[in-house]
């Protein structure tokens with residue numbers, strides 16, 4: 001290694017020649033492939049942004065100049081160049097570097113992120129603070145073409161263009177979201193990419209026109225309409241110009257000299273600037289170039305073959321959801337599958353293969369997806385909106401105001417509910433019960449295993465009211481599938497074991513943990529607790545709660561979710577509503593703090609969600625009685 005291990009700050013690359021930067025680029029790619037092959041992570045996005053990140057740090061002066069990364073999954077190169085090479089091997093591991101920018105990790109990370117389309121808003125805020133403080137530095141938002149499909153990005157462009165303050169937006173266009181990008185903006189960018197007039201801003205074109213001897217000046221002063229139509233022909237990024245941004249590009253994002261030239265030019269401009277950079281996702285590592293979607297975010301893999309190392313032994317919840325939806329879609333032509341740029345992640349891609357006309361990918365636009373689904377539902381369709389628990393946070397008002405208020409029968413399939421592991425606090429799905437449970441008309445449920453997920457999907461479509469099903473990331477329990485699907489009685493859980501003294505009221509993924517806990521209590525205390533798969537956080541199973549209370553049992557609520565507002569809170573509210581003040585309730589769930597990144601099992605342990613810790617708590621409570 002010639003350069004990478006010697007870079008302690010971005011200053012250290014400023015002395016390098018362009019030829020040396022190219023050597024460094026290769027070293028960075030090698031390191032990315034090496035480390036991600038072991039830790040897993042967002043490889044393809046980072047391979048695609050090596051030269052762009054180098055050029056930014058080469059020309060600009062971080063941390064005085066501020067870089068805001070959109071989503072932040074592509075900030076590994078930035079981490080390598082900002083004093084974190086030594087720790088890079090720890091990325092995404094517990095107490096190691098985070099997979100996303102983190103202010104607590106480095107002064108070079110100026111805004112925490114993980115969800116998409118926030119960068120231009122954040123950059124606008126930083127630029128405004130700079131202006132108010134009378135300071136002078138650059139603020140740069142780096143946003144992908146996928147993230148640019150999110151509504152917030154347009155809201156921010158609209159505002160920042162109007163503000164007119166100094167702000168650079170770099171559009172990293174690789175034609176991919178996780179899957180191929182979708183939408184009119186994506187088609188527009190594709191037209192721009194094929195336009196041969198490079199690096200022209202509106203002013204450049206106007207200057208050019210003025211210079212044409214004889215007619216140019218006249219032409220320039222000709223009717224606005226003509227000027228506009230010429231502009232459309234000559235300025236590739238006219239859309240951004242109309243938003244108030246000076247447009248530069250498109251520029252090849254792997255050609256360092258070209259990149260540096262455009263960035264340098266653009267840095268002399270006052271006001272908002274947008275630089276359109278064309279990159280290849282996965283650049284430089286063939287398996288990632290060939291399968292950029294697979295290598296967008298990948299687990300540990302073999303570098304030689306590009307094959308993922310750990311093959312799942314049991315079907316994942318995602319896969320079971322996707323397959324069941326396909327099965328149901330066969331009999332029920334009203335089912336429409338909806339995803340917000342997560343076709344593969346949610347399993348909606350399986351439905352898409354079977355029923356392309358009834359599948360809608362809206363791009364990274366969760367809010368739009370939900371409101372659109374409400375209208376489809378009110379038009380007689382049965383939309384199934386598959387969104388990760390963490391990303392539905394975005395569309396809270398749409399769920400409340402557009403779906404629930406009109407009692408529109410939309411089914412929400414909330415994948416990745418619970419702790420998700422290496423992606424950390426931006427991605428843990430531990431707030432959905434709380435943000436859905438208090439909304440009138442909603443049904444909120446969670447299956448104990450992948451077989452029950454199938455019944456729940458079937459049931460949700462039968463309930464004909466807004467219904468959310470939350471299920472965890474990764475493999476199912478490994479149970480057999482029932483041949484017949486059945487509608488589960490609304491608001492009823494099931495007894496898995498009848499016992500005494502302790503009632504384990506388990507919700508969703510915690511049912512398995514409850515069984516383990518029961519076994520420990522049996523072994524250590526000779527108690528056979530009652531174990532209930534509660535199934536519904538709303539409507540809650542009042543009959544079973546009353547029955548267990550009347551036994552005088554210690555009621556232990558168990559959920560992989562924040563305690564505040566969660567399933568256990570629903571149980572407390574129930575007893576309060578009944579004016580029962582002597583129910584003995586112990587709530588197991590996540591405390592009022594963000595859970596860091598790391599392996600899920602470890603995170604469950606540190607959150608007190610493992611059976612050993614739960615059993616200990618129960619024994620302690622019983623001993624204190």
Ligand SMILES: Cc1ncc(C[n+]2csc(CCOP(=O)(O)OP(=O)(O)O)c2C)c(N)n1
Nearest residue numbers: 045114115116144145146147176177178341
């Ligand atoms: C609100 C939200 N929805 C979905 C995601 C999941 N997600 C992470 S990256 C990504 C694609 C981003 O594409 P792009 O911005 O073009 O970046 P690229 O990976 O292609 O460099 C998606 C959909 C997210 N992070 N945030």
